[in-house]
Amino acid sequence: MAAGQLSLQLPYMNNFPEFLTFNLGVYVEKFVKWLDINFGDFFEAVSNAILWLMIHIEDLLLWLPWWLVVIVVLIMGWRFSSVIAGIVFSLMLVLVGTFGYWDYMMYTLAIVLASVIISLIFGIPIGILMAYSSYVQALMRPVLDFMQTMPSFVYLIPAMLLFGLGKVPAVFATTVYAIPPVIRLTDLGIRQVSKEMVEAAISFGSGSWDVLTKVQLPQALPAIMAGINQTTMMALSMVVIASMIGAKGLGMEVLIAINRIEIGRGFEAGLGIVIIAIIMDRISQGIANRFKIPG
Amino acid sequence: MPVKVEVKNLTKIFGRNPKAILEKVKQGMSKEKILEDTGHTVGIRNASFQVEEGEVFVIMGLSGSGKSTLIRCLNLLNKPTAGEIYVDGDNILEYDKKQLKKFRQEKVAMVFQHFGLLSHRTVIGNVEYGLEVKKIPKNERCEIAKKAIANAGLAGWENKMPNELSGGMQQRVGLARALANDPDILLMDEPFSALDPLIRRDMQYELMELQSRLKKTIIFITHDINEAFKIGDRVAVMKDGVIEQIGTPEELLASPESEYIENFVKDIDRSKVLQAKHVMFKPTVLVSIKEGLKAAMMEMKSNGISSVFVVDSEKRLQGIVTIDDTIKAIKENKTLREILKHDYYTTDCEAFLQDLIPKATDTKYPLAVIDEDGKLLGLISRVSVLSALV
Numbered sequence A: 001m002a003a004g005q006l007s008l009q010l011p012y013m014n015n016f017p018e019f020l021t022f023n024l025g026v027y028v029e030k031f032v033k034w035l036d037i038n039f040g041d042f043f044e045a046v047s048n049a050i051l052w053l054m055i056h057i058e059d060l061l062l063w064l065p066w067w068l069v070v071i072v073v074l075i076m077g078w079r080f081s082s083v084i085a086g087i088v089f090s091l092m093l094v095l096v097g098t099f100g101y102w103d104y105m106m107y108t109l110a111i112v113l114a115s116v117i118i119s120l121i122f123g124i125p126i127g128i129l130m131a132y133s134s135y136v137q138a139l140m141r142p143v144l145d146f147m148q149t150m151p152s153f154v155y156l157i158p159a160m161l162l163f164g165l166g167k168v169p170a171v172f173a174t175t176v177y178a179i180p181p182v183i184r185l186t187d188l189g190i191r192q193v194s195k196e197m198v199e200a201a202i203s204f205g206s207g208s209w210d211v212l213t214k215v216q217l218p219q220a221l222p223a224i225m226a227g228i229n230q231t232t233m234m235a236l237s238m239v240v241i242a243s244m245i246g247a248k249g250l251g252m253e254v255l256i257a258i259n260r261i262e263i264g265r266g267f268e269a270g271l272g273i274v275i276i277a278i279i280m281d282r283i284s285q286g287i288a289n290r291f292k293i294p295g
Numbered sequence B: 001m002p003v004k005v006e007v008k009n010l011t012k013i014f015g016r017n018p019k020a021i022l023e024k025v026k027q028g029m030s031k032e033k034i035l036e037d038t039g040h041t042v043g044i045r046n047a048s049f050q051v052e053e054g055e056v057f058v059i060m061g062l063s064g065s066g067k068s069t070l071i072r073c074l075n076l077l078n079k080p081t082a083g084e085i086y087v088d089g090d091n092i093l094e095y096d097k098k099q100l101k102k103f104r105q106e107k108v109a110m111v112f113q114h115f116g117l118l119s120h121r122t123v124i125g126n127v128e129y130g131l132e133v134k135k136i137p138k139n140e141r142c143e144i145a146k147k148a149i150a151n152a153g154l155a156g157w158e159n160k161m162p163n164e165l166s167g168g169m170q171q172r173v174g175l176a177r178a179l180a181n182d183p184d185i186l187l188m189d190e191p192f193s194a195l196d197p198l199i200r201r202d203m204q205y206e207l208m209e210l211q212s213r214l215k216k217t218i219i220f221i222t223h224d225i226n227e228a229f230k231i232g233d234r235v236a237v238m239k240d241g242v243i244e245q246i247g248t249p250e251e252l253l254a255s256p257e258s259e260y261i262e263n264f265v266k267d268i269d270r271s272k273v274l275q276a277k278h279v280m281f282k283p284t285v286l287v288s289i290k291e292g293l294k295a296a297m298m299e300m301k302s303n304g305i306s307s308v309f310v311v312d313s314e315k316r317l318q319g320i321v322t323i324d325d326t327i328k329a330i331k332e333n334k335t336l337r338e339i340l341k342h343d344y345y346t347t348d349c350e351a352f353l354q355d356l357i358p359k360a361t362d363t364k365y366p367l368a369v370i371d372e373d374g375k376l377l378g379l380i381s382r383v384s385v386l387s388a389l390v
C-alpha cells in the first residue's frame, strides 16, 4: 500500500524520464546502410556463396530416394552405435515421413549441414590460430564467451540486417550460433598435445606443416570431433529459431502451428525435430568415439 | 678420433630477455640471485666440451642441473643464449631454417625420457616418421623401418599401437625410430629412467652391444652414476648449469674435483666400474721355468713369500710353485716343471671387480691377470681387491 501511494505521489521517480531518450535504432540503420554501400559487394558475394552451398545440399538431399536415406541411417546407426539403434533410428525416420514431413526434414537438414560445413571451414583454422598464438586466443576467448551467453534468437537480428529474409540469413545465424564449440575444442585439442610428442616431431626435422598435420591435428582429432558433435547439435537447435526469419523446414511448421494454435501439427513437427536431433547426436558421437586415440 | 661435436662457452638463460642477463651470468652471480632479482633462470652456464666420433659421452647431474637444457641445445630444441656449437666443424647456430631441418633429418636423432611416441600411429608408423619427413618413398621407408624394428627386437609388433606395449618395448620403438634415420649422433635424454631396474639393465646392455656394432656418437644423459659409469667412455658432471668435471669413469673415481662429485662417486658401486687392469699390480717376483728349483727357492726366501708364479722366456704363465713343494722337490731331485700347480685363478684385464671378488676370496694365491697369449700382465691380491672397493 505504502509503495503504491508513493508512486502516486512521485510518478516521475518511478517512470523512466522521457527526456532521456536515445534512438539507437537510427544509428544501427545508418550503420547497416553504410555497410551496404561500402561492403555491398562483399555481402552479396557471401550471400551468393551461402546460397550456392545451400541449394546444392538441398538438391542433393531431396534427390536422394527416401529409402536410401533410411538404409544409410540404419547402417550408420548400426556401425557407430548398435544394431538396435540402427533399426530404431530408421523406423523413427520413416515415422517422420508418415507425418508428411520428409521434404521439410530435408530442408532443415540442409541448413544444418550447410552451417556445420561453414563452421568447420572457419572454425578449425581459427581454433588452430588460437592454439598457436596466445594473442589470438586472448582476443577470441571473450568473443566466444559473449557469443555463447547471448540468447540464440538475438543472432537473427544481425543476420536479417545483413542478408534480409530467407535461407541465407538462416544459415548465417545458425553458423554464427553454432561455431564456438568447434573453435574452442580445436584450440583445446591442439594445446593438449603432449609437448614431448611435438618436440620429437621437431627433432626429426619436421617443418611446422608436418607438425600440424602429422602430429597436432591427428592428436586433436578426438577433441575436434567432439566439437563437431556439439556444433551440429547447436546448429539443429538454432535452425528451429531461424525459421522466424523465413527458413523453410520443420521449425517453420512448429512456428506456424504455434501461431494458429494447431496442437497436432506442432506436435508432429516438433517430434520430427527431436528425432533428427537424437539420430544426429548418436551417430556423430559414435563417429567421434571412433577417433579416440588409445592410451 | 676426430672431434664430432664441440661446444664452446655455451650459456642458456630462460626468461623474457635472456641476453640482458648475460652480463650478470658472466660476472658469476648465482642462479638463485639471478632468479630472485630478474625472474630469469640460468639453465647452462658457460659450458664447453668436445665429443669425439664414436664416443659415448655421458652427462650426469642432479635434477635441475641443466642436463636436458644442454642436450636440447645440441639439436636446437633450445636456442642457446650465447656460445657456439660445432658439429663436424659447422657452427649449427648459424644454420638457416632449411639447413637446420636438414641437420635434424640427417645428422642427429633424439630419444626421449618418456619416449615421445606418436600415440595415434602404430609402431611402424612411428619408426617411419623420420623417414616420412625426409620424403623417402613409402616402400623404401617401410623396408627400412621394418629392419629397424627387427633390430630392436620387436619383429611382429609393427602394427600394434604404442599403448599396447610395455615401457621397455616403447623405448625400443623410440630407439628404433631414432636409428631408422641413420643419424651420426644420438641424443638420449634419460632414455631408461622411466623403466624398471631389470628392463633398464637389459636396455643398457643392448645399447652397449649396439654401440659396439654401429659406432655412433652418443650423448647420453642420466642422473644415475652407475648407469653413467657403465656406458660412458667419458662422463661430464653438471651442477647448477655448470660442467664441474669431465673425465673417464676411472678418472672421476680416482680424483673427484669437488665435494659434489665426491658425493656422487660415493654412491657408485665401484665393483662395477673398476676392472682388473685398474687394481692389478706388477709382479715383483717371478721365476723363469729355465732357472730351476734353486732359483725359485732363493726368490721366495729372499722375498719372504711362500709361493711364486713361474713363467717361460716369453713371460707366458706356466704355473705356481710353493716353498714346501720346492724344498721337497730339491730333496727328491725333481724338476721345477714337475711340481707346478695350477689351482689359481686367471682373468683378463677387462674383467670387472664384481666378478673377481668371489675368486679373490676363494683362493690362497693371488689372481693372475693374463692376456690372450697367456702372458702374465699382473697380479691381484685379495687385499688389493678389497681396498679398491672402499
Ligand SMILES: Nc1ncnc2c1ncn2[C@@H]1O[C@H](COP(=O)(O)OP(=O)(O)OP(=O)(O)O)[C@@H](O)[C@H]1O
Binding pocket: B014, B015, B041, B042, B043, B061, B062, B063, B064, B065, B066, B067, B068, B069, B070, B223
Ligand atoms: N622452458 C624452460 N623455461 C624456464 N626454465 C626452464 C625451462 N627448461 C628448463 N628450465 C630450468 O632450467 C634448469 C635446468 O633444467 P633441466 O630440465 O635442464 O634440468 P635437468 O638436469 O634435465 O633435470 P631433470 O633431471 O629433472 O630432467 C632448471 O632450473 C629448470 O627450471
Ligand SMILES: [Mg+2]
Binding pocket: B067, B068, B069, B189, B190
Ligand atoms: Mg631432464
